[in-house]
Amino acid sequence: MIEADVCVVGSGAGGSPIAYELSRKGYRVVVLEKGKWYKTSDFTKDELACCRRDLYTPNLNQEFHAIEDRDSRKDDWNTTPSYESGPSFWNGNCVGGSSNFMSGYFHRLKPIDFRLLSEFGPIEGANVVDWPISYEDLEPYYTKVERVVGISGRVVPHHHAEPRSTPDYPLPALRENIVSSLIDDAGRSLGYSPLPVARAILSEPRGNRGACYYSNFCGSYGCSSGAKGSGRAALLDEAVRTGNCTILPESQVFQLEMDSNNQVSSARFFDSHGNEKRVKAKQFVVACQAIESVRLLLLSANHFHPDGIGNAHNQLGKNLVFSAGGAGGGDFFLDELPKELAQSLKEPGWFVNRSLQDWYTIDDSEFGQRAKGGTIDFLFEHANPIRRAMRAKWNGSRLLWGNELKQKLHKEFTERRELKFEVFNDWLPTDDCFVTLDKNLRDKWSKPVAKVRLGYHPHDLKVGRYLTKKAKSVLRKMKLHNIRGSVSGSPPPNLIAGGCRFGSDPLTSYLDSNCRVHEVDNLYVTDGSFMPTGGSVPYTWTIYANSFRVAEKLSERL
Amino acid sequence: MNSVTFSNSLNNFLSGKISRREFIRSSLALASIASLGQLLGCVYQDAQVLPRLSPQQDEQMSAVFDVLFPSEQESPGARELDTLAYLHFVMLDPTYDSSDKELIQSGLERLQEESDKRFGKPFLTLRAEQRHLLFEHIQTLSWGKRWMTRLLNVALEGMLADPLYGSNRDGAGWRWLEFQPGVPRPTAIPTEMRPKA
Numbered sequence: 001m002i003e004a005d006v007c008v009v010g011s012g013a014g015g016s017p018i019a020y021e022l023s024r025k026g027y028r029v030v031v032l033e034k035g036k037w038y039k040t041s042d043f044t045k046d047e048l049a050c051c052r053r054d055l056y057t058p059n060l061n062q063e064f065h066a067i068e069d070r071d072s073r074k075d076d077w078n079t080t081p082s083y084e085s086g087p088s089f090w091n092g093n094c095v096g097g098s099s100n101f102m103s104g105y106f107h108r109l110k111p112i113d114f115r116l117l118s119e120f121g122p123i124e125g126a127n128v129v130d131w132p133i134s135y136e137d138l139e140p141y142y143t144k145v146e147r148v149v150g151i152s153g154r155v156v157p158h159h160h161a162e163p164r165s166t167p168d169y170p171l172p173a174l175r176e177n178i179v180s181s182l183i184d185d186a187g188r189s190l191g192y193s194p195l196p197v198a199r200a201i202l203s204e205p206r207g208n209r210g211a212c213y214y215s216n217f218c219g220s221y222g223c224s225s226g227a228k229g230s231g232r233a234a235l236l237d238e239a240v241r242t243g244n245c246t247i248l249p250e251s252q253v254f255q256l257e258m259d260s261n262n263q264v265s266s267a268r269f270f271d272s273h274g275n276e277k278r279v280k281a282k283q284f285v286v287a288c289q290a291i292e293s294v295r296l297l298l299l300s301a302n303h304f305h306p307d308g309i310g311n312a313h314n315q316l317g318k319n320l321v322f323s324a325g326g327a328g329g330g331d332f333f334l335d336e337l338p339k340e341l342a343q344s345l346k347e348p349g350w351f352v353n354r355s356l357q358d359w360y361t362i363d364d365s366e367f368g369q370r371a372k373g374g375t376i377d378f379l380f381e382h383a384n385p386i387r388r389a390m391r392a393k394w395n396g397s398r399l400l401w402g403n404e405l406k407q408k409l410h411k412e413f414t415e416r417r418e419l420k421f422e423v424f425n426d427w428l429p430t431d432d433c434f435v436t437l438d439k440n441l442r443d444k445w446s447k448p449v450a451k452v453r454l455g456y457h458p459h460d461l462k463v464g465r466y467l468t469k470k471a472k473s474v475l476r477k478m479k480l481h482n483i484r485g486s487v488s489g490s491p492p493p494n495l496i497a498g499g500c501r502f503g504s505d506p507l508t509s510y511l512d513s514n515c516r517v518h519e520v521d522n523l524y525v526t527d528g529s530f531m532p533t534g535g536s537v538p539y540t541w542t543i544y545a546n547s548f549r550v551a552e553k554l555s556e557r558l
Numbered sequence: 559m560n561s562v563t564f565s566n567s568l569n570n571f572l573s574g575k576i577s578r579r580e581f582i583r584s585s586l587a588l589a590s591i592a593s594l595g596q597l598l599g600c601v602y603q604d605a606q607v608l609p610r611l612s613p614q615q616d617e618q619m620s621a622v623f624d625v626l627f628p629s630e631q632e633s634p635g636a637r638e639l640d641t642l643a644y645l646h647f648v649m650l651d652p653t654y655d656s657s658d659k660e661l662i663q664s665g666l667e668r669l670q671e672e673s674d675k676r677f678g679k680p681f682l683t684l685r686a687e688q689r690h691l692l693f694e695h696i697q698t699l700s701w702g703k704r705w706m707t708r709l710l711n712v713a714l715e716g717m718l719a720d721p722l723y724g725s726n727r728d729g730a731g732w733r734w735l736e737f738q739p740g741v742p743r744p745t746a747i748p749t750e751m752r753p754k755a
Contacts, residue, residue: 045740048719049748053653217740224742348738385737389714399703401626401693401710406633409714413735 004030004246005558007267007281009253009296012097013543014287014527016231020148020238021551023245027558030246030279031236032269034288035093037249038100040233043222047386051220056101057090065089065291066438066451077453081441089291089452089493095249096232097289098494099540103219104200104228105377106151107537108142108545110162110360111135112372116426116533120372126428126457127319129532132504132513139165141545146170149229149544150206153198153353160360171203174212174351178344179419183354183378186477192470197353197377200229200540209233214349216383231544251277254447256284256300256309256523264309264523270445283522283554287547290320290499290529294435295450297500297517297525310517315510316500317435320452321534323495324460325374325423326468328485329381330475332417345417352419354378356474359467360536367466374425374463374536376471381418388412419480421471423464425536427491428457435499456489497528497539514553515546526550610649611663618666619645621682625689626706627713634730636713643724644716650753658708665705672696720744 005027008015015031023029035056049055058064060083067085068077082088092098112119114131122128143165145151152171155164173196180196187194201218205211209226218228226233239245250272257278259265266278286293294317298308308316334342359373381388392412393400400408427433432455437448464487475483503509506518515530517523526547528539535542611619620642629635636642648654649662669692673681676695677688684692696702716725718732720743726732732739 044742044744046720046744046748048715048723049744049751052715052719053651053748053751055653055748055750059653215740216738221740383740385718385732385735386715389718390711393707393710393714399697399706399710401697401706402628402690403630405710406627406630406635410633410735413737 001266002030002246002248002277002279004028004279004281006030006283006285006554007032007279008285008287009256009267010097010287010289010293010527011095011231011236011247012092012287012289012527013099013231013540014289014525014547015285016096016099016235016239017544017547018285018287018524018526018551018554019245019247020235021548022555022558023239023242025555026244027555028244028246029239030248030281031095031239032251032253032267032279033093033095033097033247033249034252035095035097035249037095037247038222038232040222040224040226043100043224045215045217045221045224047384050101050222051384052386054088056092056094056222057088058093060086060088060090062444063090064441064443064449066441066449068451068453070432070455079438079451081449087493089496091289091494091496094232095236095247096230099230100222100228100232101220102200102228102230102494102538102540103379104540105355105379105538106153106198106200106541107355107375108162109135109138109535109537109542110160112361113533113535114138116372120370123428123457123459126430126459128428129501129503129508131532132502132509135162138542138545138549139163141548142541144548145541145544148548149200149234150202150209151198151200151229151541152203154196156195158193158195158357160357169198174199174201174203174353175214176353177347177350177380178341179378179380180352180354182478183352183474186474187354187356190473190477192356192358192474194354194356197355199351199353200234202227202229208237214351216348219382220384248279252445253288253296254299254445256286256296258300258302258304258309258520262304262519263521282558283524285524285526285550285554287525287527289527290496291435291450291452293525293527293529294320294499295437295448298435298437299447305519309523310510310519312519313507315508318431318510319429319498319501319532320433320435320496321427321429321498321531322433322491322493323424323534323536323538324427324456324489325425325464325536326485326487327420327422328468328471328475328483329418329420330472330478330480330483332419333481334415334417348383352379356470359470362463362466364466367462371459371463372426372536374423374467376467377422377424378471378474379420379422381420385413419475419478421475421485423467423471423487424495424538425460425463425467427460427534429498429501429533430455430457432456433498454489454491456491461487461489495534495538497531497534500525500529501532502530503532515550516553524550524554611646615663615666616642618669618682621689622666622669622709623713625693626709627717633734638727639713639717639725639731640727641713641716641725644719644726645712647724648712648716651751652754653751658711661705662708662712665701665709668701668705669696672699672702722747 011033153169212227253269356376362373438451468485502511623636627636
């Protein structure tokens with residue numbers, strides 16, 4: 001039996017700020033992580049390991065999800081285990097979680113994201129609500145993340161800019177490819193305001209972490225200099241150095257046990273040898289990423305909580321959200337461009353770091369009623385050469401081989417540079433997107449797997465299409481070729497939130513405004529699952545910020 | 559799913575346009591698990607799990623890769639890149655899809671059958687243009703397209719993976735495509751990808 005003041009289940013962006021803050025305050029923290037503990041020096045730019053064989057996520061034949069997709073022909077839902085349906089809904093199972101593999105495009109939410117209902121009114125079929133806290137409540141913690149995790153960037157005034165308590169980022173912006181200035185020119189000539197994107201990447205060394213060395217292999221890869229602000233490099237390494245934080249990797253928690261005082265008393269887990277162990281603590285924090293957090297809380301049902309811990313009002317697992325939107329891009333044909341420009345565009349490593357937030361609120365009669373819009377981010381295609389080559393072997397449905405394939409490959413790699421865009425808008429919470437336990441399917445631990453229903457609201461697509469059109473207009477202005485864009489209701493499995501929404505009313509929310517389970521005194525949830533609506537930006541900064549906020553509330557109770 | 563979309567999906571699967579996983583997913587709407595099992599059983603009926611290639615199979619595979627990814631004066635082919643070495647690695651890699659491994663091997667036998675049918679002699683005795691014609695033909699067959707797709711996957715993956723894995727000898731694949739590999743490069747094959755003792 002291991003004892004601690006605080007036991008944190010999950011070591012990603014939701015768990016690591018808790019461990020960092022409380023260990024520095026002198027509390028004994030134990031972090032349980034199901035995956036391995038890779039160090040910065042373990043990470044290499046091995047596309048086979050990271051991206052072809054997916055070594056940082058579980059083998060889907062052993063650990064998986066049951067995915068429920070809508071079957072429009074029958075107006076019913078089909079369940080398929082993710083080892084058959086693909087894509088995987090795991091995003092990085094190791095110490096630091098998926099924050100190791102993020103690209104680190106960091107955006108704050110904006111004040112209107114905290115009051116979507118009062119700002120835009122209800123939408124039929126969507127469970128839109130206001131947050132129980134305001135932007136002003138979270139702002140100090142956004143700022144804290146900038147400083148502690150390390151965010152580089154450049155603040156520019158903008159119509160939709162969120163208020164800041166400091167004038168600028170603590171670290172200067174990262175170096176940019178020449179394409180950033182081309183986006184600026186094209187965007188401005190269209191009357192838009194292209195913005196520099198902040199990144200959770202150090203542009204200068206800090207403490208034990210090196211600066212970014214522009215490896216050109218960032219998203220999907222672990223960082224080899226420590227520049228990327230993963231929960232591991234930025235927070236957990238520091239927490240461990242205090243001597244108060246113990247991280248137990250390869251520890252699969254399968255139940256939170258409760259005592260007769262309605263308190264969580266211990267976390268039961270399997271260690272790397274499959275032996276069952278326990279951690280006893282005063283306070284418990286669950287942060288396994290939305291789907292797995294819900295699963296653990298459901299798996300922990302007991303006599304007093306027969307439907308899952310704290311689930312008397314059936315809120316646990318409801319209102320799961322992703323990031324809606326889409327993606328697209330266009331091609332530079334390098335042989336058409338002046339040699340010097342082509343060479344600069346081809347240069348690997350430096351970042352694009354541009355976004356458009358001109359339509360964070362859409363006020364356009366062509367669209368309809370005033371509505372929440374979103375963010376457009378521009379980026380180069382990831383370097384991953386194997387993926388590019390795999391794609392190049394197809395010409396429509398015709399398979400290329402022999403000399404024809406070789407010619408296409410050479411052209412693809414030496415004469416084309418792809419500029420991509422991603423659209424982020426709200427995935428409206430609905431009754432058709434939620435997590436339960438599957439009654440039949442079990443993982444290698446013989447525990448029921450999470451069943452995830454993946455319904456979306458048609459409004460999401462409408463907003464996504466509007467923003468995609470705007471993004472394409474920039475690429476057209478840049479005279480790119482093969483301009484494309486697509487919007488769909490398929491969720492991006494790396495952008496998950498909701499499922500344990502926080503709120504002031506226990507009848508309609510699972511957590512209170514401090515992310516404590518309404519019905520249980522010593523149990524908190526701090527990954528993205530607390531978010532009742534997702535905003536229109538990637539979540540990581542908000543998850544970090546909220547977790548720092550909760551750490552402060554939690555420490556007041558120790 | 560009606561029978562038209564089902565057969566589309568089946569064709570996509572057989573031609574390698576969608577993975578087995580995607581195929582099963584799209585088929586579950588129509589087919590019962592039992593009938594699906596029979597179907598897949600047919601597809602794989604002659605597959606045998608033989609992780610190591612025999613010397614004879616090696617020779618055949620080399621010849622196949624010469625057709626699929628030929629050597630040219632200006633650019634490396636499967637021979638210079640040593641695609642065969644990567645195939646050997648793949649066949650023993652526990653993280654590589656086992657049904658793909660089966661398909662890769664069983665395809666060689668079918669190639670021989672087709673060679674006998676069309677030219678009345680073994681593949682290895684065909685002249686270069688006959689080999690090419692044979693592949694033109696088998697790419698129109700559902701198993702053939704699927705098989706060629708898997709082999710091209712192996713060739714391309716090997717060509718652009720770190721030389722550590724056996725192909726892309728001296729970084730010849732990267733050099734040809736003017737690709738700058740990321741650093742640090744891997745120095746050892748991850749334990750998960752090594753054959754289980």
